[in-house]
Amino acid sequence: MAQVEVKKPTSPSGGWSDLLKKEDYWAVWIGLGITFIAMLFWASGSSFIKSIAIAIPTWSDFGVASKYLNANFGNIIFMFLGFMLLFLIAIKILGYDVKKFIIGFIVLFAISLIVSVLGSWTVMKKYNLEAPLLALAFGLIIGNVVRIPKWLDAALRTEFYVKTGIVLLGATLPFTLILQSGPVAFLQATVIATSTFLTIYWAGTRIFKLDKRFATTLAAGGSICGVSASIAIGGSVKAEKQHVSVAISLVVVWAIVMIFFLPMFIKFMGIPVGPAGAWIGTSEFADAAGMAAAAALGEQSIKTFTLMKVVGRDMFVGVWCFIMAMISVTKWEKREDGTKPNAGEIWGRFPKFVLGFFVASIIVTILVASVGTATEAAKSVNTLIINPIKELRTWAFIFTFLSIGMTTRFKELTSVGWKPFAAFTTGVLVNVPLGYILSVIVMGNYWSLVK
Template sequence: MGYAAIKKSTNPSGGWSDLWRQEDYWAMWLGLTIVLSAIIFWGLGNSFMNWIVLKIPEYSDYRTAITYIGSHKSALLALYMFFLVLFSVAMKALTGEVKRFFVGFTFLFFLSLLVSVWGSWDVMKRYNFETPLLALVIGLMISNFLKIPYWLSTALQTQLYVKIGIVLMGASLPVILILQAGSTAFAQATIIAVATFLTIYWTGTKIFSLDKRFAATLAAGGSICGVSAAIAVGGTVKAEKQHVSMAISLIILCSIIMIFILPLAIKALNILPGPAGAWIGTAEFADAPGMAAAAAINEQAIKTFTLMKVVGRDMFIGIWCFIMALTSITRWDKRHGTTNPNALDIWIRFPKFVLGFIIASIIITLFAASSDLMTSKVLNDHIISPIIELRNWAFIFTFLSIGLSSRLKELASVGWKPFAAFTAGVLVNIPLGYLLSVVIMGNYWITVK
């Protein structure tokens, strides 16, 4: 879903009957479809995946970009159709609004192409204004000066795009690296999540007298995995809908601010890419904005961010929902007939796209190990590189969707008390993340390539 549409999200608890109606599952299936397609096309001796991947070359004369686009018109059309078919299948199940999505995504795709062209301009490169940040800024400028039509809003599926991108990220990370980094990331995430959650919750309830359920929703969004955590925990503790919406607005507002602040701080402090990505993974509140901030550094920062945020923090959501459900039922909610939480809730709440991320890594790792004909260069050139480029397109869709669905005036109207409580968590989160990622575990994150 796009950020604007997230506020209309249904109860995320779901069950097996919701298998076809949850974007987490669709992100996993579509991401793995792309990974398997790359392998199958290579196995058949077909260069389709390499052909459709477009990467605008860096240029100083705009005619270079125009010439490149003109000579790749057929590939551009094929890429557009490839994404359109994949996403339309998911939209049919998730929203049923395929026709409007078709129109909206067509606009989004060609706006993404324009952003890619601008992002390849050597002036942008010189000032480190990377394509993801450019996409966000363009989206924000459009949405804050123009009214976004409904046909376009149906294509702003932020969460779906970023989750597919994260699944594809798994294809570029060997499974052994995920296993090795998992314990480090999880330990660091535990410290960050607990400290940030308790700070926001205590400040919200004790100092600003916020409702406990509202404070818990705010705390979950600031400490675990942003919007998804706010929705999941808000539903778990039965927070009021307007409180969940306010928490989402705060998360989005602070996440957008952090996209610009963190890369500037990293460059000012001369932090190396590995620790920088891990710090972003602890300091950012949501996957999509964090990925934008990491992309402003380099590919290594993207990898360590993903390990820290996805393997470390996002996996917390199921456990955290279980804990908060138990707390809500036993301490806050004394009504009769309340159903006690059970261990199945952890699986129901667990972000399934994380499984897709791990499966993608396993598939590529096993394929590389089992193929006698597969050299590392062939693997990289014909399978991993196309997947990475398709992942980059998914992230451009993500950042444009964030900008196009975020009106800063609306995001800033949540009230000073919730903002102050959330800010207290930020003031703990950022320095603690720096201490853990750069000072204490910096040498480890440097080695992650």
């Protein structure tokens, strides 16, 4: 199953040290750091960030790709060193094994480069196997055929990469679009998240007689933001570590299914990419997997997916953590120490990378507004800041999908038992059709207008 470290919930009173000791914050610092660096180079008139934001051109003759790689070998090295340096600072301060990470990341980057080249092949594009999806497939093959060594495992930091990618995504989305569509996304997400959460919890406790904490953890993973929600809410209700691991495994299983099923069904039905991205945002169970599915459809799909999933559903993790912590403490647990839940629990559990997403969006939006929308300066912002960040974001997601694949073991996924699987699947049976109805039928015209 996905190798995710399960930690007990930390107190929100961690103070300023949390800014350097939490992965969520480091994803924010790295994402915003890349954004500011791109802006500084733009202000100095340099195109350095554009040159190192490698984008393999589409090719049918490998000679085209080979020529590009040879011509940009130095830039590829610079991009690698840039990512390595930023991630390494975080890894060091977070207390992980630096030496193993360096060796592992070198291998991860090399595989990512191979995947990116293959993903640009016209044959792969014909079958919608863009680089992110191809990365997942590669990762699954490697992870289930080869025993992953510890030094490589140290670099497979799925959540870290996807959170960084989402902050970078914010820099490519105008904040005015978030203000315009955010309330709609949040309202739709409220219906989806609440319906799915209650369905899984009810089925888990009433039909399959699972422990309340276990059912709550499953419901969180299936209704909000997948792995992160399973860990955060599982911790807030003091679920067993094994239960959190099972929830993570089921999130991974269904996320992988939806990565391939949703884009194929969407293209078969001819669903417009705007509503399609919103539907993926309501129906996918993990940010990384959903981004891969949306990326297979196009940039508009990525935008509507992000509004629906990140702005809409992911926002619920803090609220649900607080609610379930209150229920757990007041109803399920014996309060020997007399402690009570407090509002600070919401902040303690809120995914900080979502805030980074908003800040990045605001910063770039202000910059674009300051230079005007129809000027040469605006074009240069798009050419030297926004487009390069999009490419760097894609690389962050390739690291993510490779990590998901390499840490997913099919053999272990079969050991979770049928009852948790059945309970989680009841949520799928509600989530996917309801998401289709709201995103495509009810709100289809609205999501089609989001550009």
